[in-house]
Amino acid sequence: MLSPQEPPKRKLRVATASLSGCFGCHMSLLDLDENLLDLIELVEFDRSPITDIKHCGTCDIGLIEGGVCNSENVHVLREFRNNCRTLIALGACAVNGGLPTLRNGLDVREVLREVYFEMPGVVSNTIPNDVELPLLLDKVRPINEVVRVDYFIPGCPPSRDAIFKFLTDLIAGRTPRLDYPHMRFD
């Protein structure tokens, strides 16, 4: 007689990307240390700087670090939204634009001119303009101003414990919630 067997649990597919971020949030993810071993029992990585896969396949969870500052960021973000069942803004820049938004009070043309013409030591006399180079947006935006976002993990970067708590809550089917010590904007 066949014994009823539990079907093996499918690992959740997770994709991660850094838009206009500093990779600090990804460093915080790596900072999970031995907890990464617990996490890797539950998930497998799709597109991510960790796997070096270039495009996002169908995923359960997408983690986005960084705000949206150029056209490539918009394409990557839309690809994630189209392919990830749950999209999470990871860290201050994804949540509210973060420090890259300091340029929002300045005119983009002025910024480029300053960088490529006025800076001491600059020898070029042209603003790089190649089809390979993504164009800058007029303002840096948090990701929820471009696509719908399901969850937000604030922090600069979010602590590893905050990331672990949030992801394990989500994977276990609980409403993800950060307790006070992990609720940080800085």
Next chain:
Amino acid sequence: MNLEDTFIIDGTPIPFEPSQTVLQAALKAGVFIPHLCFYPGLRPNGSCKLCTVIINGRHTSACTALARSGIEVENNTPELNDKRRLMLQMLFVEGNHFCPGCEKSGNCQLQALAYELEMMTPHFSHFFPSRKIDASHPEAFLDMNRCIACGLCVQASCEVDKKNIFALSGRGMASHIVINTPSGKLGDSSFALSDKAANVCPVGAILPKRHGFALPIGQRLYDTLPISSQTEFLTTRKA
């Protein structure tokens, strides 16, 4: 406890003294009501509306409502906290509030309330307003990007310091702080760090120079204890 001198907040009797407001009595009794524009010793002005409670069925600012015996106050309810979170989100997107680069972070009342009310995202589209920084004063910065126009510095400068340095100008969305000098610069005023006005700002709009990031993360005011557990500090703090 004499029932004549108590009222009810969320089912708990709160004692009060004559002329105390609902907010003052609540904080004294250790019951936290979220607030930004109230400071002990200054006249309540009811501008931020975060302390909105429901008194006998009507929405009212707890900082301006006088405590009366027998009134029933709803405070810590999901409905009110949802509205308060909404107001915080609007304050966040209206200015340029970027905590990682702000010296006030960890000691900021706006940030502490966002933690308290679990504001995970500012939600709305950011305004990214273009506002000025005034570094003309030798001892203090004035960073308008973070100003929430609560009016505390205006009141402290006028009523306590008797210097009349700050004022609110413009209407509605255009309301902003102006400096009462011909140049409009803080450096040309008699402003000093010992002024009450220099120490009441709930956000990082008025900051002393050369004191940035003096306390490490973990030792700042709201690092370990949420603002709701610090009612004693909130009632006794003196600028």
